[in-house]
Each structure stands twice: as C-alpha cells, then as structure tokens.
Amino acid sequence: xxxxxxxxxxxxxxxxxxxxxxxxxxxxxxxxxxxxxxxxxxxxxxxxxxxxxxxxxxxxxxxxxxxxxxxxxxxxxxxxxxxxxxxxxxxxxxxxxxxxxxxxxxxxxxxxx
Amino acid sequence: xxxxxxxxxxxxxxxxxxxxxxxxxxxxxxxxxxxxxxxxxxxxxxxxxxxxxxxxxxxxxxxxxxxxxxxxxxxxxxxxxxxxxxxxxxxxxxxxxxxxxxxxxxxxxxxx
Numbered sequence: 331x332x333x334x335x336x337x338x339x340x341x342x343x344x345x346x347x348x349x350x351x352x353x354x355x356x357x358x359x360x361x362x363x364x365x366x367x368x369x370x371x372x373x374x375x376x377x378x379x380x381x382x383x384x385x386x387x388x389x390x391x392x393x394x395x396x397x398x399x400x401x402x403x404x405x406x407x408x409x410x411x412x413x414x415x416x417x418x419x420x421x422x423x424x425x426x427x428x429x430x431x432x433x434x435x436x437x438x439x440x441x442x443x
Numbered sequence: 444x445x446x447x448x449x450x451x452x453x454x455x456x457x458x459x460x461x462x463x464x465x466x467x468x469x470x471x472x473x474x475x476x477x478x479x480x481x482x483x484x485x486x487x488x489x490x491x492x493x494x495x496x497x498x499x500x501x502x503x504x505x506x507x508x509x510x511x512x513x514x515x516x517x518x519x520x521x522x523x524x525x526x527x528x529x530x531x532x533x534x535x536x537x538x539x540x541x542x543x544x545x546x547x548x549x550x551x552x553x554x555x
Binding site: 334370371372373375420422424431432433434435436437439 | 543
C-alpha cells in the first residue's frame with residue numbers, strides 16, 4: 331500500500347463550487363504539505379502543517395484553506411473554485427529531521443471549468 | 444525565499460549519451476534532494492545530499508553537492524529510455540523549522 335494517498339485522483343468541477351482534496355499517510359510523519367504544480371512554474375507550496383495544532387500559509391495560500399484532522403490526515407479545500415486553480419495538486423509528508431526530505435502522494439488532477 | 448535555478452529546462456538525447464543537469468542558487472542550503480517525476484505521478488526521491496562536496500552514486504546516476512552547498516549536479520551516464528521523466532531539485536533551508544524550495548525541473552527525454 332502507498333505511504334501517502336490522495337483522493338480523488340481526478341476531478342472536474344465548475345467555477346464557484348467548493349472542492350475538498352484529501353490526503354492520508356501511514357509514514358508516521360508529523361509534517362504535511364500541500365503543493366500545486368503548473369507547467370513552467372514548478373511546485374509551489376500552498377499550506378503546511380508541522381503537527382496537528384500547527385497550520386501555516388505557504389507562498390500561494392489565497393483561495394485555499396486546510397484542515398489537519400489528525401496526524402495522518404490533511405485536507406485542502408477550495409472554497410469557491412476558479413479556472414486558474416486548474417492544476418496538479420500534491421500532498422507530501424516529511425519527518426522532522428535535518429534533511430526534511432519530502433515524500434509525495436500520487437497527486438490530484440483538478441480541472442475547474 | 445531561497446531560489447533554485449535548474450538548467451536545462453528541457454533535454455532530448457539519444458540512448459547511450461551522457462548528460463548533466465544543474466541546480467544553482469546564490470543561497471546556502473542545509474541539504475538538497477533530487478526527485479524524479481513521471482507523468483501522472485508524484486515526485487519520487489532519488490537522493491539527499493547534506494555535506495558540501497558530497498558525491499553520491501545511484502547506479503548510472505551521480506549526484507554532487509557543491510562545496511559551498513549552493514549548487515548541485517546530476518550526471519547520468521549512458522542514458523536509457525527508462526530515465527525519461529522530470530527531474531526536480533529541492534533545497535532545505537532555514538533554522539528551526541526548515542523550509543524547502545523546489546527548482547522548476549528538467550524534462551528529460553531519452554530517445555531509443
């Protein structure tokens with residue numbers, strides 16, 4: 331079984347709809363992250379959480395919110411989706427060690443029409 | 444925010460050729476990771492380098508961390524079609540809670 335899972339894997343929605351992307355991990359890591367990936371822009375950090383009570387904004391948090399329901403679960407919400415939020419979304423985890431190596435989920439391809 | 448520049452962004456080579464991908468910054472990183480990503484999948488860690496001047500080998504892949512910990516390179520010897528993918532470098536920085544910055548990636552195509 332995969333260590334980091336994301337649901338759904340693909341989603342097509344309409345402008346203005348609320349969308350939730352979910353992430354679960356079995357790695358036992360405290361740190362979890364949400365990124366979006368766009369062609370030519372690379373991976374950009376949306377939100378990150380270093381433990382259940384800790385939530386931090388990344389470089390592109392506007393239009394997004396997150397919830398850390400448990401150590402193993404971190405969800406990303408788009409309150410009112412817009413077309414420029416069409417992207418690949420990745421959840422990642424890391425251990426609180428010196429290298430902060432990131433372990434990624436398989437991604438969610440989100441299309442906002 | 445620390446910036447990481449990767450070059451080249453695109454690379455198309457014939458099977459059997461050698462290639463080098465570069466990851467450069469004006470900032471110092473405490474560690475640097477290289478990832479490989481295939482279409483429709485998340486990035487998968489290849490290696491982490493921590494010490495300035497460190498060289499790590501993974502079969503035909505050789506990774507080097509610069510002496511000043513500001514740059515890194517990935518060299519592939521005798522590339523194979525299975526090496527095709529997007530190669531990403533990522534640097535960890537900051538004291539206490541460390542942040543990670545990703546390069547934009549190098550898209551490699553190895554033609555049989």
